[in-house]
Amino acid sequence: MTGRLIVVGLGPGDANLTTPAVSKALAEATDLIGYITYLDRAPAGPPGQRRHATDNRVELDRARHALSLAAEGKDVVVVSGGDPGVFAMAAAVFEAVETGDVAWRALDIRIEPGVTAMLAAAAEVGAPLGGDFCAISLSDNLKSWATIERRLKAAAEGDFVIALYNPASRARPDQLGKALEHLRSFKAADTPVIFVRAAGTSDAKIRIQELGTVDVTSVDMRTLVLIGSSLTRKIERPGASPWIYTLRSERELS
Numbered sequence: 528m529t530g531r532l533i534v535v536g537l538g539p540g541d542a543n544l545t546t547p548a549v550s551k552a553l554a555e556a557t558d559l560i561g562y563i564t565y566l567d568r569a570p571a572g573p574p575g576q577r578r579h580a581t582d583n584r585v586e587l588d589r590a591r592h593a594l595s596l597a598a599e600g601k602d603v604v605v606v607s608g609g610d611p612g613v614f615a616m617a618a619a620v621f622e623a624v625e626t627g628d629v630a631w632r633a634l635d636i637r638i639e640p641g642v643t644a645m646l647a648a649a650a651e652v653g654a655p656l657g658g659d660f661c662a663i664s665l666s667d668n669l670k671s672w673a674t675i676e677r678r679l680k681a682a683a684e685g686d687f688v689i690a691l692y693n694p695a696s697r698a699r700p701d702q703l704g705k706a707l708e709h710l711r712s713f714k715a716a717d718t719p720v721i722f723v724r725a726a727g728t729s730d731a732k733i734r735i736q737e738l739g740t741v742d743v744t745s746v747d748m749r750t751l752v753l754i755g756s757s758l759t760r761k762i763e764r765p766g767a768s769p770w771i772y773t774l775r776s777e778r779e780l781s
């Protein structure tokens with residue numbers, strides 16, 4: 528089998544945040560697979576490059592399709608936003624390999640990392656991920672709400688900065704409110720909550736609030752939510768959005 532499959536992450540939006548390694552993989556591919564919105568962000572490839580746009584929500588089916596094309600000898604690139612290993616297609620590809628045709632294990636499969644939303648969002652406001660942090664997806668079509676609540680509580684008890692991916696959608700409008708309500712039992716009311724929409728693009732929008740009085744209306748699927756730890760600080764600035772950062776050492780607080 529000579530085919531190749533590369534799972535790439537385009538980064539958060541701006542073309543400057545797509546790595547050269549990802550651009551090279553896109554430029555060399557015979558076949559691109561991914562959501563139409565991501566494929567539209569990939570620059571035009573070589574003549575004859577095929578684009579398999581999908582609105583298929585079943586990631587495993589898309590992964591199997593990509594693997595079958597690679598097994599036919601194609602140079603396949605599966606396109607994700609951000610990083611392909613963070614709540615995205617790379618894990619689906621490996622699950623398809625583990626459960627699929629043993630011949631797929633001989634394929635040349637690679638992952639090309641990208642700038643994940645959490646890093647782009649953090650950079651928009653300062654350095655909120657300067658201390659220990661964790662990432663949780665609020666999408667509960669892949670896990671139960673009980674699991675999400677258990678992880679939120681553990682993250683709060685561990686005093687991690689928390690990055691929330693997939694905070695809300697039309698199908699799940701109430702989840703973010705429920706998640707923050709749950710966190711209010713474990714974290715101080717003045718904990719900063721930062722909403723960054725379209726991080727790493729020229730449309731980026733930042734809102735900084737406090738956990739006790741947070742307003743979750745207008746949060747959508749292009750928003751990343753960062754919730755501070757006890758070491759997260761705010762530096763007010765005249766006429767500008769404050770800087771947010773998290774102290775690297777708990778000694779600074781004493």
Ligand code: SAH
Pocket residue numbers: 539540607608609610611612613614615642643644645647648691692693694723724725726727728747748749750751752
């Ligand atoms: N693989 C992607 C994440 C996929 S989950 C990555 O590494 O970034 C999709 C979620 O990511 C969205 O609901 C949103 O919470 C977040 N997201 C993706 N791009 C974003 C951006 N430019 N700004 C803010 N959040 C973003």
